[in-house]
Amino acid sequence: MKKPLLLVLTLFLTQFAFGQQEKDLVRESFENYKSAVLENRGSDAPNFLSSRTLSYYDGIIHHAIKSDSATIDDLPFFDKFTVLLIRHYIPKEEIVTMDAKTFLKYSVEKDLFGKESYINSKIGEVKISGKFAQGKLRVNNKESTISYDFYKEDGEWKFDLLSVMKLSTGYIMDFIDSSDYTINEFIFAALLRLDGKEPKPTIWQPIIEM
Template identity: 25%
Template structure:
């Protein structure tokens, strides 16, 4: 489950080493692929902060909401988040101390996550962007993992004339999964998330997940 902490950064924008990208037929498709490739390069070089400018404004706001909720003590800030964001915020509390959370930007957290190995390089190398479909100012690419389609597509939005990675579908899919699993277990979503996190080792001195 550690990969979930970086799902909103990495799963959609992981690097491809064994997958041959299909030909890009239009200039827009090539521009979308270029955004993906720029993020791929940054991730492979462990420069997580360089990915943040490649995200949509709403995606950045969502990540900032996760960080801000993790910074605040108690359960109330977490309850305002959807389950996927709540999972990420509770995970940040587990792996980063209060002082670290107060001083770190979203880019700082991305840098730390990559350098700390929250997502191994093997995960990055197994993923790639498949065929891309553009419709107006939105685009969607088939995300491939081990040459197989992933459950969540790679979505993009054109903002200010440039294509940006949109993480909305990642959050939505993650929240639906957590809601479903919690319901099947007959447990409150926050309690269920806490149990998932309890299976991971906590960083010494870090705030325990609520």
Template identity: 30%
Template sequence: MLENIFKIIIGIALCSLVSCDKEKNGTLTDKDAIDSIDAKEKVTDCFNGYKESILAEDGDKAVKFLSSGTVELYQKYVDLALDAEKDEIQKLSFINRMQAIFIRHRVAPDKLRLFDGREALVYAVNNGWIGRDETIGTSLGEVYASGDKAVANVIIKGTPTNQSFHFVCEDGVWKMDLEKLLVATNVQMKRVVQESGMGEDQFIFTVLESVSGKKVQDSVWDPVGR
């Protein structure tokens, strides 16, 4: 169970735990349903291309379907893993703390020093850090958009859900935006941690040890260094 939860979180991709409502700021509403069949197809094609890449563990292909904001977010995780001291890591939100510790624990220092955000994403996909079981049964339902943003209802194993994925159009190309997904996941996972009866750091270490098969050492709090 813990391994499945962690793959969903880190995965950066297809999450069956997240319940992410459409934006309530007036930019995206049900009235904004995309009328253009072409636009719907492009958002759906983006999702399907990303999904196929995840199933094939093809990181170079998968990252082409991700927004620049997603890549920038993973650059932040790499920088944290390399540079952040323990007190800085512990001040992060649960999901950001988990990401930074995960990278430190699972990526060799010499390799990590060569990473940027894009390479971190490619490495994650190539090494199967995203749950295939969660990916296989996931598809898109209705698509809604306003300007260069879109959300799509999520269907899991043929059943519509109240979940959604976000997309942005960059230079005329629709991309998946996983940044919003991780923000929503942070809220959901804090509830999971509370239900587990563990402290947040204990939960992170337990999950990490489950998926890696290696004990998490106290040195995981220390910056890797450049």
């Protein structure tokens, strides 16, 4: 049985409108996180991030508190960098009280990962597949080749910072490979540049011995 043309068009337009609304919600999730970062609202920022992001940083905090030098040295680049950054920059008495949300709050308020990367940036084209979405980054109103990931959780789209880390790691590793730095030398140079203090050998040691 053929459906009336008007009904077909109505259904198509309804689905199209719903799809556009979902894409706008993906863009909104990025804007919410960006605003929290740029406005120094550290307490709000974690609310716009995916559960995958929060689980990742819970693991990072665990490493920062308890993992020994061999374990840390064997971590992937960004994990190792973040653990050593935490031990270098944040007082021990604060680290031991942290979880993912309190660390992210601290990192926003202290601008540990750089606000400048979010200035004049927004999400352009969005592709959705179920509860997963990718949004193309636009900078200064020009679309880039970079895509960020988003996940729908409990009915809300959440920005996935892990997709940003993956991209950043690729660029940094390319730089290290083409330079005279080892990975650890690069990390220590970055930590020195962060606050002008030479990293101490003790940052390889756990805060709490297992």
